[in-house]
Amino acid sequence: MDVRGVDAGLLQTRYRLTKQRAAILRALDGGGSHLSAETILERVREELPGVSLGTIYRTLDILRELGLVQVFSYAASAARFEAVIEKHHHLLCVECRQLVNVAAPGLNEIAQAIGTMHHFGDVDCSLTITGRCPACFGNGKPKSSNN
Amino acid sequence: MDVRGVDAGLLQTRYRLTKQRAAILRALDGGGSHLSAETILERVREELPGVSLGTIYRTLDILRELGLVQVFSYAASAARFEAVIEKHHHLLCVECRQLVNVAAPGLNEIAQAIGTMHHFGDVDCSLTITGRCPACFGNGKPKSSNN
DNA sequence: CTCTCTGCAAAGCATTTGCACATTG
DNA sequence: CAATGTGCAAATGCTTTGCAGAGAG
Numbered sequence: 299m300d301v302r303g304v305d306a307g308l309l310q311t312r313y314r315l316t317k318q319r320a321a322i323l324r325a326l327d328g329g330g331s332h333l334s335a336e337t338i339l340e341r342v343r344e345e346l347p348g349v350s351l352g353t354i355y356r357t358l359d360i361l362r363e364l365g366l367v368q369v370f371s372y373a374a375s376a377a378r379f380e381a382v383i384e385k386h387h388h389l390l391c392v393e394c395r396q397l398v399n400v401a402a403p404g405l406n407e408i409a410q411a412i413g414t415m416h417h418f419g420d421v422d423c424s425l426t427i428t429g430r431c432p433a434c435f436g437n438g439k440p441k442s443s444n445n
Numbered sequence: 446m447d448v449r450g451v452d453a454g455l456l457q458t459r460y461r462l463t464k465q466r467a468a469i470l471r472a473l474d475g476g477g478s479h480l481s482a483e484t485i486l487e488r489v490r491e492e493l494p495g496v497s498l499g500t501i502y503r504t505l506d507i508l509r510e511l512g513l514v515q516v517f518s519y520a521a522s523a524a525r526f527e528a529v530i531e532k533h534h535h536l537l538c539v540e541c542r543q544l545v546n547v548a549a550p551g552l553n554e555i556a557q558a559i560g561t562m563h564h565f566g567d568v569d570c571s572l573t574i575t576g577r578c579p580a581c582f583g584n585g586k587p588k589s590s591n592n
Numbered sequence: 593c594t595c596t597c598t599g600c601a602a603a604g605c606a607t608t609t610g611c612a613c614a615t616t617g
Numbered sequence: 618c619a620a621t622g623t624g625c626a627a628a629t630g631c632t633t634t635g636c637a638g639a640g641a642g
Contacts, residue, residue, distance in 0.1 A: 314596060314641055331527040332544045335631080338526065350599050355632060358526050370525040370535055370544065370573075371518075376606055378517040379485065379505050380478040388517055389563055397479045397517065400559050405552070409574045412547050416536055418576035425572045426517075427556045429565035461616050461621060482606080497624050502607060504622095523631060 313360055321346050322357045326367060387425040393434035400427070460507055468493050469504045473514060534572040540581035547574070 313319075325341035326333065333341075335354050342349050361367040378397065387405070389398040402425050413421030429435075460466075472488035473480065480488075482501050489496050508514040525544060534552070536545040549572055560568030576582075 312596080316597065316641070318598070326526065326528040331546060332525040333527060334523045334525060336523070348599070350601095351631095352600080352633075353598060356597085359633095362526075366529055367526050368529045368533075370527075370571075371523075376481045376483070376518075378479040378481060379473065379509075379514050380480060380517075381473040382513055382515045386515075389560065389565060391565070392567075398563060399478060400563070402555060402559065405555065405572075408549060408552065409572065412549060413536065413574050413576045416545060416547070417579040417582075418536060418538070418574075419582035420539075421574060421576040423572060423574040424517075425552075425556065425570060427560050427565075427568060427570040429560045429568040432564040435564075435566035459621080463616070463622060465623070495624070497626095498606090499608075499625080500623060 311364070318342070318346060318349055318353050319357050319360075321349070322354060322361075326361075332370060387427070389427045389429070391431035391434055392428050393430050396431055398431075458511070460511075465489070465493060465496055465500050466504050468496070469501060469508075473508075479517060534574070536574045536576070538578035538581055539575050540577050543578055545578075 321342045322338060324345075325338045328341060335351060335358065338358070339349065339351055339354050342354065358367060358369075362369050385406070386399045387402045389400050390396070405425055406423065409423030410421050413423075468489045469485060471492075472485045475488060482498060482505065485505070486496065486498055486501050489501065505514060505516075509516055532553070533546045534549045536547050537543070552572055553570065556570030557568050560570075
């Protein structure tokens, strides 16, 4: 991630570029992926010892909203369970959290191929498609407008 | 889910079929998908008032292990964050929780098509492929062995 | 100056766990 | 009976939030 680019990105929004945020961007940039909030905190504290976890979470949330970070673990607040009738995937409204079952023909083959390519065994997959359902899409404002 | 079938399924394992478990299976069977643990608890308590949430979670975990329930929200215990360089997906070892970035060519088109078919807007998708990495697959025992 | 951000510490929530007792096979 | 399951309640771990002071533009 190019911090100056993001810099510009932030400036186009109501968000301010603070030194904490810059440090968090640098931490994300600093190699390795799949960082936990805790790891990011450690990195950030190397240069800015006083930073708190709350700030890390708040900032990551903004960056996600701006599409600058990808989060692994798109979860409803609580897990959902259902009997396995037939393998299916999920379409999730990011607005109202409505969850719809969908089929994704051919997906399993793709996933198997990828898993096998990496020498994984017991391969399975789950696809989550996110978006805005008809109701929320109608009412709401488009994704990238600044409020 | 056919409770008698599961019954048989459970009997083939070290797990016992208790009345709590039977009730949970019935709750899962009882219509509606994407049930939260809390919802399942409510349903179960209609016939077995004394059941606790702990039992629900313990049972759901067994059922997941046996492949009888599908869980939405396959999360590492903590979320993972990474800078968005290029859209990619994840290959997760269910054993050691190692996470690998993978490309899934063509997937986005599939997801877009599905989303559009359901009249969703701002469609995006994320695929998680699970399995056992070479190291864990070698050491470990196969998925469906009892014990 | 005003509005946004931050640190801190407490709260929130879903989930897990230890333990003594109850149940299953 | 021996092994497994259960309820209860406390603990855990990640994440969110209220607040009062600090900082950005």
